[in-house]
Amino acid sequence: MSYRELKSQVKQCVEAALDANGFPTIKFEPVSPPRPEFGDLSVAVALNLAGRLKMKPLDVAEHIVSKIVIPEGSLIQKCWVHPPGYVNFSSIYPQYAKQTILNTLREGAIYGRVNIGGGARIGIEHTSVNPNKALHYGHLRNVVLGDSIRRILSYAGYEAQTLNYIDDSGLQVADLIVGFRYAGFNPEPEGAEKYDHYCGDVVYVKVNVLYETRKDLAAAQKQVLREMEDHTSDTARLASKITLRILAEQLKTCWRIGARYDLLNFESHILQTRMWNDVFEQLKNRGLVEFANEGKYVGCWIVRVEGEYEGEEKVIxxxxxxxxxxxxxxxxxxxxxxxxxxxxxxxxxxxxPDRSRLWSTTVGQGESNPPVFAPYSKAITVIDVRQGRLQRIIGRILSDLAGDAQVNRYIHLDYEIVSLSGKTVEELGLGAGDKQTVSMSGRRGIYVNADDVLDAVHRKAYAETKKRNPDEDDAWLHGTAEKIAVAAIRFELLKQDLDKTIVFDLERALDLEGETGPYLQYAYARAARIIEKAGSISSVDSADFSKLTDPSEVALVKEISKFDVVVEDAVTNLAPKVIARYLYNTVSLFNTFYERMPVLKEQDETLKAARLALIKAFQTVVKNGLNLLGIETPERI
RNA sequence: GGGGGCGUAGCUCAGCAUGGACAGAGCGCCGGCCCUCUAAGCCGGAAGCCGAGGGUUCGAAUCCCUCCGUCCCCGCCA
Structure with a gap:
């Protein structure tokens, strides 16, 4: 908050100074300089203008500084020129610290909130895993990304709804029925195996192997698919029963990782309501589809997609x-x-689990007063990069339909896939780990189930937590271990840039140290312990913030002041990563502060109070920030 | 063949949109630190022709071009 204020003050100052010098106005943005002695904000306009003005950068900077008027009551303390031509600004530190900390404490759970959405309803589709198998680790990247986007957009003033598309009428479902009916698979798993695991790991994978040798099964698959088309048939009913049961198991995994949804869209409902006919009519009327009378697509309806690729056409x-x-x-x-x-x-x-209602589409009446779902001001679809081409075509068709080619309301949020490290593939016996990385494949059984990874990290976190809290009971230990496991996995999946492949390695997944979710939770818990031990004696009123002068304190204050700007960055770029990186950095600064400054031992009560307030402000930022990533902040771990 | 992503320390990655101040982390490695606020931590160190070459610029990891390596997409499959 204070940072944003300081930045805008600096910008205005410089703009006025440019004007006063008769220099042209150019676009510039004050930035945080790389070293503390360069001040809090820096402007490089002089460097950029020098060429245009045919002057030396240093001279331009001097001219700018000479005309800068620091407004009364601003946060700016002074400005100066630094070679080769920067204009650096510093803040009035005690005031900056005080304002930052008090403001953070006052706003609490809403500190960092930015109103960008203005209440607009926005739809985020994510997960959309075929209901014939359990979620594997790769699906988790999708779930966690989509869920964090939902949290971030809600925080930014959007009415964000999450949609989960259930393809309950496709080929994969037919494969299961073939397995049960024609390949002799038991309809129930042995023992306590989760139903989604059984269907995916055993039936689906093995049926696909059998297709290669048993031609009768391939015929059976076609037969099953045909029968499923009639939604009143026994086969369709069986398909529905199976998919709903798997879906229920999948949702448990999704909830476990902290996701929630507003609406399930079933593909079968889209088919039964004949919504395709509505679209197809419109496409035909507007000439957006053509019937091919000749060529390789003779007899088909095709769409032409003008744009980057010449003459691209797609059969629909x-x-x-x-x-x-x-x-x-x-x-x-x-x-x-x-x-x-x-x-x-x-x-x-x-x-x-969070007590919210999950709705589903249905055919026919439904309930009388459902929430408002579509239309959305914007629709974000979270699917991996391999769907890029199709998503681009869909986006193009929609903007043609809507007649607003300029405003793109259909957004494909794409991300790179998760693959497995060769080492892990070998360790888990999924094949020969001769390659560096191996792509996951549900059909070929090359993947790790999300539940299994969660369980493994949970076990590790449980052991670590027990070591540190030997007196705690099992229920508390498991509860805490689960929060840590979720933190570890979510942070790991979110911190990386979306266009980079994530390589899953079992050993690394179990690492709870360094740049990880648990590291952040740990710092929060350390902070919580100080506050707890300090008791309620010291009040913020007695704090003297001008005494927070240690470099570790100054750095922490300044980092905290940037939170809302970081959130805004994450919103405009749909990038949870930005928040993850920022929080890691902030926490790292806190740990340095923690090691250097023994807070509870401090004799000067006004300084102690200031430090306690700083710690609380730090906690606020970490709590709010981690919440946007779907990571909880236990008081003790 | 066409299109796209990626290529920065041994490994995994930030930084690149909006070009600037000695290129930053984590893991691993080496060396320190439990003095009662939790060592899931901290401090220090070694380690980088920022894939290669050209160009634009006062200035390029960042922009443009070419090339190399690598992954992905391009079906009357889903």
């Missing part, structure tokens, strides 16, 4: 009249943006 309706995969996505996307009538009914599906 086959010559036998059936819709392709991409075509099935169009009505759903069009529904999100309100481009076709909403033909869904809605009903409560279940209650989630």
């Amino acid at each position: 309706v086959r010559s036998d009249g059936t819709a392709t995969y991409i075509a099935k996505d169009i009505p759903y996307a069009a529904w999100k943006l309100g481009l076709i009538p909403d033909r869904f009914g809605y009903r409560v599906f279940t209650e989630q």
